[in-house]
Amino acid sequence: MDRPVRVRFAPSPTGFLHVGGLRTALYNFLFARHHRGKFVLRIEDTDRSRYVEGATENLIRTLKIMGLQYDEGPDVGGEYGPYLQSQRLELYRQHAQQLVESGHAYYCFCTPAELEAMRKRQEAAKQPIMYDGTCRRLTAEEVQKRLKQGKPYVVRLKMPREGETRFSDLIRGDVAFQNELIDDQILLKSDGYPTYHLANVIDDHYMEISHVIRGEEWLPSVPKHLQLYKAFGWEPPQMAHLPLLLNPDRSKLSKRQGDVAVEDFLEKGYLPEALINFVALLGWNPGTDQEIFSLQELIEKFSLERVNKSGAVFDLNKLNWMNGHYIRELPEEKRVAFLTPFLKKAGYDVSDPEKTRKVIAAIYKRIERGIDVKEQAAIFYQDHLEIREPEAREILQKESARTVLRTFLQKIAPLHELDVQTFSQVMKEVQRETGFKKQDLWMPIRVALTGVTHGPDLPLVIEILGKAKIESFVRQVLSAEN
Numbered sequence: 001m002d003r004p005v006r007v008r009f010a011p012s013p014t015g016f017l018h019v020g021g022l023r024t025a026l027y028n029f030l031f032a033r034h035h036r037g038k039f040v041l042r043i044e045d046t047d048r049s050r051y052v053e054g055a056t057e058n059l060i061r062t063l064k065i066m067g068l069q070y071d072e073g074p075d076v077g078g079e080y081g082p083y084l085q086s087q088r089l090e091l092y093r094q095h096a097q098q099l100v101e102s103g104h105a106y107y108c109f110c111t112p113a114e115l116e117a118m119r120k121r122q123e124a125a126k127q128p129i130m131y132d133g134t135c136r137r138l139t140a141e142e143v144q145k146r147l148k149q150g151k152p153y154v155v156r157l158k159m160p161r162e163g164e165t166r167f168s169d170l171i172r173g174d175v176a177f178q179n180e181l182i183d184d185q186i187l188l189k190s191d192g193y194p195t196y197h198l199a200n201v202i203d204d205h206y207m208e209i210s211h212v213i214r215g216e217e218w219l220p221s222v223p224k225h226l227q228l229y230k231a232f233g234w235e236p237p238q239m240a241h242l243p244l245l246l247n248p249d250r251s252k253l254s255k256r257q258g259d260v261a262v263e264d265f266l267e268k269g270y271l272p273e274a275l276i277n278f279v280a281l282l283g284w285n286p287g288t289d290q291e292i293f294s295l296q297e298l299i300e301k302f303s304l305e306r307v308n309k310s311g312a313v314f315d316l317n318k319l320n321w322m323n324g325h326y327i328r329e330l331p332e333e334k335r336v337a338f339l340t341p342f343l344k345k346a347g348y349d350v351s352d353p354e355k356t357r358k359v360i361a362a363i364y365k366r367i368e369r370g371i372d373v374k375e376q377a378a379i380f381y382q383d384h385l386e387i388r389e390p391e392a393r394e395i396l397q398k399e400s401a402r403t404v405l406r407t408f409l410q411k412i413a414p415l416h417e418l419d420v421q422t423f424s425q426v427m428k429e430v431q432r433e434t435g436f437k438k439q440d441l442w443m444p445i446r447v448a449l450t451g452v453t454h455g456p457d458l459p460l461v462i463e464i465l466g467k468a469k470i471e472s473f474v475r476q477v478l479s480a481e482n
C-alpha cells in the first residue's frame with residue numbers, strides 16, 4: 001500500500017440510511033481503522049431533484065449512534081473540505097470546462113424532446129438506449145453559435161468508441177467493459193450542477209482517497225470514472241465493489257420485503273452493536289465459525305480479501321437471534337435503560353422503577369427486540385385476567401385444575417404477603433393435599449396468573465404481581481362459568 005489510507009463514505013442525502021449504506025460505511029470505517037488511515041464523510045448532495053430536507057442531519061445522527069466516527073466530514077471539518085458537494089460547485093464547473101478545452105468532453109445542446117425522440121427511435125430499432133453523439137460531431141463554429149444564442153447545454157464525456165476499459169477490482173478481480181457500450185455520460189447538467197460521476201471523481205482525487213469501497217451497483221460507473229481520471233491525468237484510487245444485499249428469495253434487498261432503514265431497526269429495538277455485528281458479516285467472512293464480534297475485534301480482523309463476490313442474503317432471523325444475544329449480554333443497568341422506553345411506548349406504567357426492573361429481569365431472555373416487550377410484559381400489567389390462548393382456557397376447564405386453584409386460594413388467604421419462599425411452601429402443601437404434581441399442579445397456577453401457558457419462571461411472576469392481584473385473578477378464574 002503506497003499511499004496513506006484515506007477512504008470515504010459518500011452518501012447522497014435522499015432520506016434515510018439504508019442498511020446497504022450502513023455496510024458501506026462500516027467497511028470503510030473498519031478498513032481505515034485497521035490500516036490506521038482516515039475515514040471521511042462526504043455528502044453527495046448535487047442532485048437537487050432528490051434532495052430531502054433534514055436528510056444530511058439524519059445521516060450524521062445515525063452514523064454517530066452506530067459508533068462510526070469519521071475523521072473528516074461536514075460537521076467535524078478537516079483539511080480537504082468542504083465536505084458537502086453543494087459547496088464545491090465552482091471546482092466542478094472549472095473542471096468540466098477544462099475537459100471541454102482538452103477535447104475530453106463536449107457541449108450538448110439536445111433538448112429533452114430531442115432526447116426522447118432519440119430514445120424512441122433506438123427502442124424501435126432495438127438498439128441500445130444511449131446518446132447517439134449528435135453534438136459530439138458539431139464543429140467549433142456551430143458550438144460557438146449555439147452558445148452565443150444562449151442555448152441551454154450540458155457537458156458530456158467523450159467516451160472512446162472502441163477498445164475496452166479494464167481494471168482490477170480488489171474484490172471482483174479483473175473487470176473489462178467494452179467502451180462502445182458506454183454512454184457519453186453527462187458531467188455537468190444544464191442547471192450548472194455536476195452529475196455524480198464528475199463530482200465523485202474530482203472529490204476522490206482532491207480528497208486524496210486511496211481506496212473506493214462501495215456497493216456493486218456502482219461498478220458500471222467505473223469505466224466512465226477511469227476515463228475521467230485519464231483525461232485529467234490523475235492516478236485513480238484502488239477500487240473495491242461490495243456484493244449486493246439480497247432478500248432470502250435472492251431478489252435485491254428492497255423496502256417491499258421489510259425494513260431497510262437503519263432508523264427503523266433502531267426504532268424497533270435493535271441495538272447498534274448487534275446491527276454492526278450483523279452487517280459486518282453481510283459479505284465479509286472471518287474465516288472461522290465465530291459470529292459475535294465487537295467493533296474492536298472487527299477492526300482487528302477485517303480485510304477486503306475476505307469479502308465475497310457473491311450476493312449476501314439479509315437473514316432477518318439471524319439478526320433477531322443476534323440482537324437477542326446482545327440484549328442478554330447487556331449489564332442489567334444498561335438493559336433496563338434500553339428496554340424501559342419500549343415498555344413505556346407499549347403503554348405500560350413504568351413509574352415504579354423497582355417493578356420495571358423486575359419485569360425486565362423476568363422477560364429479557366425471551367425477547368429479541370425492544371418492541372417484543374409489549375407482548376412479553378403484557379401479563380404483568382393487566383388489571384383483569386385475560387385468557388389469551390384456547391389451550392389456556394381448556395386447562396382451566398378441567399376439574400383437576402379447579403381443585404388445585406381452590407386449594408391454592410385457601411392456602412394463601414391467611415398470608416399477609418406472597419413472596420418466593422411462601423409461594424414455594426404453599427405449592428408443596430397444595431401438592432400434598434390434592435395429590436397433583438408437575439404439569440397438573442403448576443400449569444393451572446401459571447394460566448390463572450398470566451392467562452397463557454408459557455412465560456417467565458413462576459416465582460418471578462409471583463413477586464411482580466403481588467398477593468392482591470394473584471388472589472383476584474384466581475377468584476376470577478374460579479367464578480367463571482365452565
Ligand code: GLU
Nearest residue numbers: 010011012044200214218
Ligand atoms: N453518492 C453515491 C451514493 O449515494 C456514492 C457512490 C460512491 O461511493 O461512489 O452511494
